[in-house]
């Protein structure tokens with residue numbers, strides 16, 4: 108199974124996936140890593156001699172034009188699976204339509220709780236005693252796709268966004284690596300995933 112990974116930031120989850128994919132016998136191969144900005148995390152791909160590309164969002168007049176270039180880059184690599192791992196950008200509907208359901212996303216909350224760009228901060232602000240990590244199929248909503256894997260993570264007294272996110276990320280990485288493995292081994296069918304993910308209660 109060939110995989111393209113998209114990031115925006117430091118790429119610690121990408122790094123974990125790269126390390127797992129480097130293990131002999133791992134059934135998936137990361138063929139390219141892309142970013143919506145000159146992300147620091149692209150250096151993790153460089154370390155593995157894996158090609159990278161950046162499509163800087165700020166260089167495009169509209170989200171759609173940005174998305175069209177992103178889709179062109181991705182199409183060139185013909186990945187079997189696209190993994191959003193800390194991509195802090197919503198994909199335009201045309202990009203989702205071009206690749207769905209072969210796009211998965213990792214999110215640092217227990218969806219449908221706390222969807223969106225600030226899931227960790229929102230869980231803290233809500234005074235949640237537990238939150239979680241989720242891996243979902245990307246659809247044209249915001250973190251509304253079918254849930255492929257999720258696990259609860261406790262919120263501890265004195266947590267701030269960083270300490271809570273640092274507790275969530277290792278769980279995210281384990282779930283993400285396992286989901287990619289299961290997709291590659293044909294255990295998970297993205298076209299007919301087990302559970303659906305109801306929209307978060309408003």
Ligand code: GRF
Pocket residue numbers: 114115116117118119120121148192193194195213214215276279
């Ligand atoms: C991850 O928790 C991801 O789910 C969220 O942002 C974080 C990215 O962290 N969208 P990193 O870039 O993988 O370190």
